Amino acid sequence: MKCLLLVDIQNGFCSGGNLAVPHGEDVVPVANRLIAEGRYDLVVASQDWHPADHGSFASQHPGKKPFEMGTLSGKPQMLWPDHCVQGTRDAQFHPGLNFAGIDHIQRKGENREVDSYSAFRDNDHAALTGLSGYLARARVGTLDICGLATDYCVKATALDAKAMMPGVDVRFIADASRGIDPAGVQAAIAEMAAAGVRIMTSRDVLAER
Template structure:
């Protein structure tokens, strides 16, 4: 069973969004091509789905500003602009994404007390989303991961997939992903590769020249 995991391809992470990734919307046509031509048995998507008072928001820490380091639950935490608040346009999938092809949506980040980069578990690794069980029950043996942003949620999802689903081939599709910081993207790709995640392109998946 071959599965495509689309990570957080939401308005909030694209141009005009509250936490826009540079050129984030560029992943949409690549993702749609993968859906159409990648030979997937299953397409799933994660969706940041924060309460308005989520503890990772700088607005919840008086005197703090977005992109400063703060603390959450006693641990270091990057403080973000308010983004992907439940029920808002910012949290919606990008309108160009072929959402009709998505068979399952895994929402994350609903617990205000902990951030959730990964589609599989919270950052404290205590609470699981249930996505790994869902995929394993469907006998997924190849999982391709792409989306936004490479150096945060995509990396965390790929690493957790590798750690939580032994025996499953996990691949990161580089050109179907975008990151926040170029150096962070380079480091993320190196970390994923070192963990056994295969680094591929959409052409590798679809067989395009």
């Protein structure tokens, strides 16, 4: 069983969004091409789904500004602009994404007391989203991961996939992903590769038989 996991391809992380990743919307046609080719038995999309008072928002920390470091539940936390608030346009999937081709949506980031980069579990690793169980029940053997942003949610998702799903071939599709900081993207790719995540391109995937 082969699965494509699309990470947070939402309005909030694309141009005009509250936490836009540079050229984030460029991943949409690549993701659509991967879906359309029919190479995957299962397509899953994660969705940041924050309450309006989420503790990772700078607005919840008097005197703090977005992209400053703060604390959340006693731990260091990058503070973000308010983004992907439940029920808002910012939280919706990008309108160009082939939504009809998605089989399962995994929401994350609903607990205001902890951030949740990974589609598999909160950042403190205390609470699981249930995605690992869902993929295990589907008997997924190959998991291709892409989306937004490479240096945060995509990296965390790929590393957790390796840690939580032994025996699964986890692969990162580089050209179907975009990151916030170029140096951070390179560091994230190196970290994923060191953990055993295979680095691929969409051309590599589509060339497979």
